[in-house]
Amino acid sequence: MKLDEFFVTGDPLILGSQIAIGLTMVGLVVLITYLKKWKWLWNEWFTTVDHKKIGIMYIIAGVLMFFRGGVDGLMMKAQTSRPNMEFLDAQHYDEVFTTHGVVMILFMAMPLLIGIINVVMPLQIGARDVAFPKLNALSFWTFFVGAMLFNISFVIGGSPDAGWTSYFPLAGSEFSPDVGNNYYAIALQIAGVGTLASGINFIVTILKMRAPGMKLMKMPMFSWTTLVTSVLIVAAFPIFTVALALMTLDRIFGAHFFTVAGGGDPMLWLNLFWLWGHPEVYIVVLPAFGMFSEVIATFSRKNLFGYTAMVVSIVAIAFLSMLVWVHHFYTMGNSAAVNSVFSITTMMIAIPTGVKIFNWLFTMRKGRIKFTNAMLWALAFIPNFTIGGVTGVMLAMAAADYQYHNTLFLVAHFHYTLIPGVVFAVFAGLYYWWPKMFGFKLNEKIGKWHFWLFVIGFNLTFMPMFFVGLDGMSRRMYTYSESTGWGPLLGISAVGSLVLAAGFAALVYNIYWSFRYASRDIGGDPWDARTLEWATASPVQEYNFAITPQVTDHDEFWLMKKQGRNTIKKEDVKDIHMPSNSAIPIILSVAMGIVGFFLVFEWVTLAAIFSVLIIGGLIANSFDYDDGYHIPAKKVWETEQKWRGDL
Amino acid sequence: MKKHFPMNHVIGFLLSIALTLFALFIAFETDFTTNVKLWIIGAFAIFQALVQLIMFMHMTEGKAKVANIINISYSVFLAVVIVAGSIWILTTGHAAH
Numbered sequence: 001m002k003l004d005e006f007f008v009t010g011d012p013l014i015l016g017s018q019i020a021i022g023l024t025m026v027g028l029v030v031l032i033t034y035l036k037k038w039k040w041l042w043n044e045w046f047t048t049v050d051h052k053k054i055g056i057m058y059i060i061a062g063v064l065m066f067f068r069g070g071v072d073g074l075m076m077k078a079q080t081s082r083p084n085m086e087f088l089d090a091q092h093y094d095e096v097f098t099t100h101g102v103v104m105i106l107f108m109a110m111p112l113l114i115g116i117i118n119v120v121m122p123l124q125i126g127a128r129d130v131a132f133p134k135l136n137a138l139s140f141w142t143f144f145v146g147a148m149l150f151n152i153s154f155v156i157g158g159s160p161d162a163g164w165t166s167y168f169p170l171a172g173s174e175f176s177p178d179v180g181n182n183y184y185a186i187a188l189q190i191a192g193v194g195t196l197a198s199g200i201n202f203i204v205t206i207l208k209m210r211a212p213g214m215k216l217m218k219m220p221m222f223s224w225t226t227l228v229t230s231v232l233i234v235a236a237f238p239i240f241t242v243a244l245a246l247m248t249l250d251r252i253f254g255a256h257f258f259t260v261a262g263g264g265d266p267m268l269w270l271n272l273f274w275l276w277g278h279p280e281v282y283i284v285v286l287p288a289f290g291m292f293s294e295v296i297a298t299f300s301r302k303n304l305f306g307y308t309a310m311v312v313s314i315v316a317i318a319f320l321s322m323l324v325w326v327h328h329f330y331t332m333g334n335s336a337a338v339n340s341v342f343s344i345t346t347m348m349i350a351i352p353t354g355v356k357i358f359n360w361l362f363t364m365r366k367g368r369i370k371f372t373n374a375m376l377w378a379l380a381f382i383p384n385f386t387i388g389g390v391t392g393v394m395l396a397m398a399a400a401d402y403q404y405h406n407t408l409f410l411v412a413h414f415h416y417t418l419i420p421g422v423v424f425a426v427f428a429g430l431y432y433w434w435p436k437m438f439g440f441k442l443n444e445k446i447g448k449w450h451f452w453l454f455v456i457g458f459n460l461t462f463m464p465m466f467f468v469g470l471d472g473m474s475r476r477m478y479t480y481s482e483s484t485g486w487g488p489l490l491g492i493s494a495v496g497s498l499v500l501a502a503g504f505a506a507l508v509y510n511i512y513w514s515f516r517y518a519s520r521d522i523g524g525d526p527w528d529a530r531t532l533e534w535a536t537a538s539p540v541q542e543y544n545f546a547i548t549p550q551v552t553d554h555d556e557f558w559l560m561k562k563q564g565r566n567t568i569k570k571e572d573v574k575d576i577h578m579p580s581n582s583a584i585p586i587i588l589s590v591a592m593g594i595v596g597f598f599l600v601f602e603w604v605t606l607a608a609i610f611s612v613l614i615i616g617g618l619i620a621n622s623f624d625y626d627d628g629y630h631i632p633a634k635k636v637w638e639t640e641q642k643w644r645g646d647l
Numbered sequence: 648m649k650k651h652f653p654m655n656h657v658i659g660f661l662l663s664i665a666l667t668l669f670a671l672f673i674a675f676e677t678d679f680t681t682n683v684k685l686w687i688i689g690a691f692a693i694f695q696a697l698v699q700l701i702m703f704m705h706m707t708e709g710k711a712k713v714a715n716i717i718n719i720s721y722s723v724f725l726a727v728v729i730v731a732g733s734i735w736i737l738t739t740g741h742a743a744h
Contacts, residue, residue: 231721235721235725239729265737267737267740268733268737271733271736271737272733275729275732275733322725322728323728326736332740333740333741334736334739334740334741335739335740335741337739338735338736338739338740
């Protein structure tokens with residue numbers, strides 16, 4: 001392979017990015033070396049097994065990927081802002097919508113949610129860490145390596161261009177011979193390993209490590225949604241693993257699972273993809289529901305309305321989510337019976353979701369609502385998400401779907417579910433739990449700018465898309481003529497995307513401003529909250545709880561405050577056993593990244609040789625007998641005195 | 648904690664490889680009709696699943712009976728949905744006629 005085939009050349013936009021990426025990397029290396037921070041980075045972050053630090057790394061990566069996916073979105077909006085635009089050509093547009101979809105779902109939504117789960121869930125159930133801290137680090141690093149491998153595609157070799165769904169036969173090697181789709185198959189496979197491991201880790205943590213007295217039905221709602229999401233991950237991700245493995249065999253090793261000519265069936269890919277893909281959207285939305293539940297209860301100053309109904313409805317949503325996947329391809333030519341059954345199961349999902357919406361409204365009823373930024377996001381979620389939900393029921397009707405299928409109506413629908421459902425939730429969660437992670441609050445005033453710009457921009461961007469969709473514009477069209485009459489609406493949509501981007505910029509500015517100027521004197525419980533994570537210092541001490549809390553009922557921390565139980569005695573403090581840092585997860589993940597990179601370019605022999613690194617890393621891990629270390633009781637007591645003050 | 652050689656895992660690992668190769672052999676190197684091949688491979692798949700459950704998932708060892716029952720029924724539910732559902736969808740559509 002020649003060098004000019006290896007690097008993507010000939011497009012000024014991409015050349016600009018290549019130079020920018022090169023300069024940024026050199027700049028970072030120089031800066032870290034200059035500040036002598038390499039050792040600190042390695043010891044404190046890269047090899048850490050602390051769930052809070054891993055969570056923070058997930059969140060940083062998620063925010064960076066949000067930026068990247070957002071730039072993709074802005075480029076699409078610029079291209080369609082006017083008829084016959086010549087900003088991107090068809091190929092470039094195809095690559096941009098593909099990476100936008102993949103990055104936003106798998107490398108933005110997933111890490112932000114898993115990051116917040118990592119930080120909050122163990123604290124909420126009164127645990128010292130997750131069940132398998134080292135596996136948790138491996139989860140993060142495989143995700144990160146997978147994400148980076150996917151991201152370099154646009155400067156090295158070329159990006160995947162068959163859509164985030166990568167349907168065969170287009171995604172097969174006959175019609176997409178370039179390496180782009182290999183990136184899709186390999187990078188998502190590596191990241192998927194981490195997600196599956198996270199799912200298992202969270203299930204074991206919740207089932208085995210809850211504080212004494214915390215029965216499952218007394219567990220905070222966010223932890224409940226984490227449990228159910230994790231079960232869904234374990235159920236659904238293996239399907240994607242298999243589908244991607246078959247895709248890899250087809251593309252790199254000449255198999256024909258999805259090619260008609262070789263006796264395969266491209267529809268099998270659609271079937272497998274959505275068997276994973278539909279549960280996946282509930283995997284991202286359920287933890288978001290949990291976050292809203294916590295935020296709404298805290299800032300309505302009431303306990304959550306209808307706790308049992310909430311639990312039943314998330315379990316019902318999870319159960320039904322495995323039974324609806326055909327609604328993504330009603331038009332594939334299924335029998336009438338198939339379409340009818342899946343139409344009904346799809347509409348049934350609206351029932352438990354509706355139950356949840358009413359429970360949130362009843363939680364707020366007669367509450368003394370505090371309009372903090374976190375609460376504003378939760379309030380905006382309800383009407384916006386309902387628009388997404390109602391249009392979803394329209395799409396659920398198989399007969400009507402023939403009209404909506406693959407139009408911008410559909411695109412507008414799923415942005416109305418995923419942005420209020422997931423992005424608003426992540427923002428609510430970030431504003432709410434930020435003090436727990438970093439020891440200071442984000443600024444409320446700049447936060448209002450962030451909120452209004454983002455919500456207005458979001459509606460301006462996606463509301464017009466419902467109408468051009470009904471008017472016949474199919475998704476993924478890179479250009480259109482003036483006679484279609486779509487120009488004005490798409491122009492509004494493009495302006496909206498700039499407002500949306502300004503909202504994101506306000507968030508970034510808010511983080512910067514608060515990092516520099518916000519008060520550090522906020523105590524452990526700045527919101528007067530209800531659940532156990534607030535019984536710790538801000539930022540949380542490395543061992544989480546000096547003494548494992550005894551749980552008596554829902555909203556345990558609220559009761560502790562009411563009953564004056566929120567103190568500890570010196571004689572109760574014991575040595576605390578902690579897991580040691582480990583370099584194996586990052587080394588193993590980087591090894592997977594190297595092997596993956598060779599597989600992308602179909603250099604199979606090199607990949608096989610470097611696979612020895614992975615196997616070696618696994619063997620080395622089996623002989624790692626490090627049993628961790630102890631923090632002496634005296635030191636624990638000193639730390640507790642420092643933040644509690646009054647002991 | 649007593650350390651002993653993980654014999655079950657090694658047997659399970661070898662059996663999994665052998666069963667997979669066997670299925671490949673049946674599919675590529677024999678002259679059975681497609682229908683017979685599918686039945687044989689299907690039988691191997693079920694046997695393989697049992698190997699996984701017993702050798703790796705310790706299905707027979709758990710103390711928590713209720714949890715085991717929930718796990719098994721959920722797994723059966725998933726397997727039926729994925730396998731039977733896929734066959735139903737892919738064999739009854741327009742393309743199949």
